[in-house]
Amino acid sequence: MSLGYFSYPVPVNEPVLNYAPGSPEKVALKKALAELKKDEIDIPMYIGGEEIRTGDKRSLHPPHEKSHVLGHYHFGNEQHVRQAIDAALKARETWSNTSWETRAHIFLKAADLIATKYRPFMNGTTMLGQSKTAYQAEIDSACELIDFLRFNVYFVTEIYKQQPISSSGMHNRTEWRSLEGFVLAVTPFNFTAIAGNLPASAAICGNVVVWKPADTQIFAAQMFMRIMKEAGLPEGVINLVYVEGTVLGKVCFAHPDFAGVHFTGSTAVFNNMWKTIGENISKYKGYPRIVGETGGKDFVIAHKSAQVDVVVTALARGAFEYQGQKCSAASRAYLPSNLAEEIKSKLVAEVKSMKMGNVEDFTNFLGAVIDEKSFDKIKRYIDNIDGNTAKILVGGNCDKTTGYFVEPTIIETNDPRYATMCEEIFGPVLTIYTYDADKFDEALEFVDTTSPYGLTGAIISQDRQAVELATQKLRHSAGNFYINDKPTGAVVGQQPFGGGRSSGTNDKAGSMINLYRWLSARTIKETFNPATDYRYSFLQES
Structure with missing residues (x-):
């Protein structure tokens, strides 16, 4: 039961730290980098709140230092994809019925954790795993990811406020429901912020998610997942798996509860996804949402x-x-x-x-x-x-x-x-x-x-x-x-990002436009004085 209308004002974009010589952020980042390289990490999948270790371990190396081993991640198979879907669907009803302020505060807490305690570790895992400089990591895995989380809370709040007008004798309202099923998030290597936002933006709207990151981004992806768990994300809401793309597609795109895909990657892969979904359309309970940002020239x-x-x-x-x-x-x-x-x-x-x-x-x-x-x-x-x-x-x-x-x-x-x-x-x-x-x-x-x-x-x-x-x-x-600027550097809330033609569906991450795709509206009309006779006045001649 809602006991009030809670306000989430427009956030301020997270300030970019400059990492000047001797600055606290530079000292902290260098310390984190040394810590992240000191020991080889054992990285499980996260399914339904459980840490899944398969024994099929694959090594992670910095692209700029091939000889160094950052750790190993446990590779999954078809069975693990099915487990992830089952865990998501098990969590769906409770999560979709969770009050908005509770959902919102989980993501706001995650943003705060990244802005403070985990900032050097999000940046450090991105630097080492994806070979980003300190500045490129800062604007991505810190600032943009924080902005996505905070602005999405604001945007969803504004969407929930959008209500229809009502005439005399009735009241109309719109519910912004989550989708009926699970959402698949397939994320790229090049932006930790995108990798975090694709599953989180769907989850913030009340959806449950199966998330497959690029293998080359797992080092930072697992760090984000750990932060989300610390922020209070319930078991099964986001399920992180490491599997072959073909295996993922075979299971997810044939499942009757498949409700949508949130994708960033190559145009060829997205085209194949769209084709497969179309061929399987009769299997689904509803028409899946297909959202993708793909190639560019x-x-x-x-x-x-x-x-x-x-x-x-x-x-x-x-x-x-x-x-x-x-x-x-x-x-x-x-x-x-x-x-x-x-x-x-x-x-x-x-x-x-x-x-x-x-x-x-x-x-x-x-x-x-x-x-x-x-x-x-x-x-x-x-x-x-x-x-x-x-x-x-x-x-x-x-x-x-x-x-x-x-x-x-x-x-x-x-x-x-x-x-x-x-x-x-x-x-x-x-x-x-x-x-x-x-x-x-x-x-x-x-x-x-x-x-x-x-x-x-x-x-x-x-x-x-x-x-x-x-x-x-x-x-x-x-x-x-x-x-009069370079064509890169879109900022959440300032330049909603996405393109058309062969570059994707242009659903504009970093704006309300994207979040509408993970919501399904229900209009409810309540009549205070219902009619008691089917006859209209025009039927009378005298």
Whole structure:
């Protein structure tokens, strides 16, 4: 029974700590890193509140230090997926009927734990497991994850407030129910915040979840799960499993209680999920919610009026922060002929100044790419450059002796449809094409039609009419569009994130839009003076 209407005001975005020399946060982070590397951790699955150890142990290594073993996680099979579903469904009725303030406070407590006690450990596991620098970890596994938790509480509160009008003699109300079944969350390696938010956003709405993180993100994922348990998350609400994707899909997508999937990953995998769900539609109790954020081939187009240093900085940061492994990373750039040489000269100099290596050395700007499969894919693109249609301006060296290191690489092409202008690489590779400065409209056409994706993009210009034109012409080219900035760095509550075309369903994580997908409305009408005769007045003639 509700004894009041509880207020959750608009949160303030979590401040980003700077990790300056001698700062408390830097001292704490270095201490946490040493602690996390000291002992090999044994990582179980979490199903129905139980720690499940299968004995099929797989090792975890920092991508930048292959020889070091962080620990081992216990790999599961089809049986464990079924156990996770059963545990979720067992918890569903109690969790969905739990009062909103109780649910909300679990996630608010988790946010507070990450902001304080566990901040260095969330950042430390992300740095070591995913090869993020201290700053890239801070804006991800601390600030963005905290923001997701706090803002989602606020957003759900605002959704619950949305109620219909009522006429005289009646009262209408809307219940915002959880979905009838379980939600599957499949999360990526590149953002700890996304990995935490996908299961948490569904759970905060009263749903129960089966969560499969990327194998290369398990080190941070298990830390988040431990925090959620400490915050008071009941058994079975979120069930964390480590299994093959095909096994997961086989069980979950054939289950009659499958209610939805919250996914971030490759377009090909998401397409296959959608196809499988469609083929199994007759098996389900309802129509599942399908929410996905997938690939990108994100762009920066500079107008002839652009400030050179703004373009250079946007490309240096947008393309090479976190080794170009952000969904939003700038991977193709269109430079006007009047500025191209100066931009390229300055950008090459900036890239040559970037240090790459072990992220525990805080002077390094880049770490390693996530694993050998990714390394080999990126290297193939670089090795295939023919020297005629395209050439390397800087970088291009790859070395996996001690870690999966790919130098920040800039390719210049004279073909706007060259492979590295079209295809997602997901690494520290930027391709540049120079267009005739007086043919801006033609360049916009290239931007819009070259790639099947529509995630992020940026226009850099001092000419307001050029900005207006680009904003209109590129309306469907990017779900997140930036003016005079890099195409990365969306902040929860400020720039809801997601794209269309082959980049996903554009359900905008970090906003109410996403949370509507995990709720099912029921409208209730109560009549105070019910009718007692079926006859209407119009039936009478006198």
